[in-house]
Amino acid sequence: MAGISGLQRKIKMNPIESLFRPAVLLEHEYKVTEHICQVKLNQNENPYSFPAELKSEIEADLLNAAWNRYPTVFPDHFISQLAGQLGVLPENLLIGHGSNELIYSSLWAILGHGDKILIPEPSFSLYKTVANLCEALVVPVLSNPETLKMDLAELSIEIHRHQPKLTILCSPNNPSSQRIPYDDLIALLKMSEGLVWVDEAYIEFSENQSLVNRLNEFPNLIILRTFSKAFGLAGLRLGYLVASAAVMNQLRKTKVPFTVDEMSTIIASKLLTRMDLVEKNVNLIKSEKARVFGLMKAIKGIHVFESDTNFFIFKVLKNPVKQVFASLVSEGILVRDVSSYTNLAGCLRVNIGLPEENDRFLTAIKTIVS
Numbered sequence: 175m176a177g178i179s180g181l182q183r184k185i186k187m188n189p190i191e192s193l194f195r196p197a198v199l200l201e202h203e204y205k206v207t208e209h210i211c212q213v214k215l216n217q218n219e220n221p222y223s224f225p226a227e228l229k230s231e232i233e234a235d236l237l238n239a240a241w242n243r244y245p246t247v248f249p250d251h252f253i254s255q256l257a258g259q260l261g262v263l264p265e266n267l268l269i270g271h272g273s274n275e276l277i278y279s280s281l282w283a284i285l286g287h288g289d290k291i292l293i294p295e296p297s298f299s300l301y302k303t304v305a306n307l308c309e310a311l312v313v314p315v316l317s318n319p320e321t322l323k324m325d326l327a328e329l330s331i332e333i334h335r336h337q338p339k340l341t342i343l344c345s346p347n348n349p350s351s352q353r354i355p356y357d358d359l360i361a362l363l364k365m366s367e368g369l370v371w372v373d374e375a376y377i378e379f380s381e382n383q384s385l386v387n388r389l390n391e392f393p394n395l396i397i398l399r400t401f402s403k404a405f406g407l408a409g410l411r412l413g414y415l416v417a418s419a420a421v422m423n424q425l426r427k428t429k430v431p432f433t434v435d436e437m438s439t440i441i442a443s444k445l446l447t448r449m450d451l452v453e454k455n456v457n458l459i460k461s462e463k464a465r466v467f468g469l470m471k472a473i474k475g476i477h478v479f480e481s482d483t484n485f486f487i488f489k490v491l492k493n494p495v496k497q498v499f500a501s502l503v504s505e506g507i508l509v510r511d512v513s514s515y516t517n518l519a520g521c522l523r524v525n526i527g528l529p530e531e532n533d534r535f536l537t538a539i540k541t542i543v544s
């Protein structure tokens with residue numbers, strides 16, 4: 175890490191910038207490329223919104239809520255309901271304003287200057303950003319460039335060698351779309367002396383089971399879940415962590431108080447009573463995914479990787495990837511350019527949308543690359 179004077183020598187800083195920490199000056203702001211497109215398949219969102227019938231059922235509850243009052247520091251009623259559904263105790267849960275917030279607040283609780291954090295590459299970029307902001311030492315472990323999968327032996331060797339304080343295992347992983355097999359996750363948990371953070375943001379779409387019911391066996395396990403994907407509530411910003419009470423007692427200290435608002439918990443609480451709807455939408459997405467995969471495989475000019483989640487990574491074989499991205503935008507279709515990630519050169523990411531959106535994407539990509 176370059177010190178402030180080293181940085182000053184490297185880049186011309188104005189006096190205001192020199193007041194900020196070097197770790198901050200070296201980071202980039204989180205950005206998602208904004209294009210106004212009719213077909214939006216770039217953020218792994220659920221194409222099915224909160225059902226209108228449920229919206230009208232909770233209208234009165236939203237209107238009757240005390241908008242002038244603070245919510246409780248932690249949303250206790252909602253935590254009890256969710257804990258009951260997950261089969262854990264309320265003390266094992268921490269709810270955040272989206273899981274992004276929990277990544278920030280929790281990594282800050284664990285990592286300090288020079289602490290080691292092991293992160294597979296590529297993975298969800300926020301982990302590395304926050305680790306850098308904490309001045310931690312990031313130990314990357316590369317995926318297999320042919321399959322994008324992580325190798326158990328390689329992960330074990332690196333954990334043994336570096337003894338990281340924290341290991342991040344995102345399964346299924348964004349952006350690679352691959353899972354780490356369940357038994358491999360258990361093996362890694364057993365061998366790790368440090369904390370193991372398993373990001374299950376996409377678990378509902380996966381062949382893997384969640385690790386939530388193994389919590390009692392692993393006091394070093396932290397699981398991250400979100401309402402943004404399978405539950406279709408990305409607009410609300412709700413995510414949560416599941417971990418032992420001993421871990422939670424520490425993570426609660428760095429969590430920003432009051433960030434989870436009353437309205438969001440009223441809405442999510444209602445959806446928790448209608449898990450049939452969540453399951454129905456997950457099944458629709460899964461069957462649409464199987465159809466799209468078959469059709470993408472048949473398109474010459476791209477290579478699509480197998481996926482364990484609600485999005486695909488595909489490599490553009492001949493055309494320049496940026497040109498393909500731009501051509502899709504000009505057809506009104508927004509995907510994610512992931513070509514700058516390790517092992518993803520030439521790749522784009524597309525999530526499963528409504529059947530008609532997927533059809534528009536398939537027709538466009540076929541025309542563009544052929």
Ligand SMILES: Cc1ncc(COP(=O)(O)O)c(C=O)c1O
Nearest residue numbers: 272273274298348375400402413
């Ligand atoms: C792997 C992974 N984890 C966490 C998140 C954050 O989700 P949210 O902040 O919407 O809960 C995302 C968002 O795309 C993700 O892909």
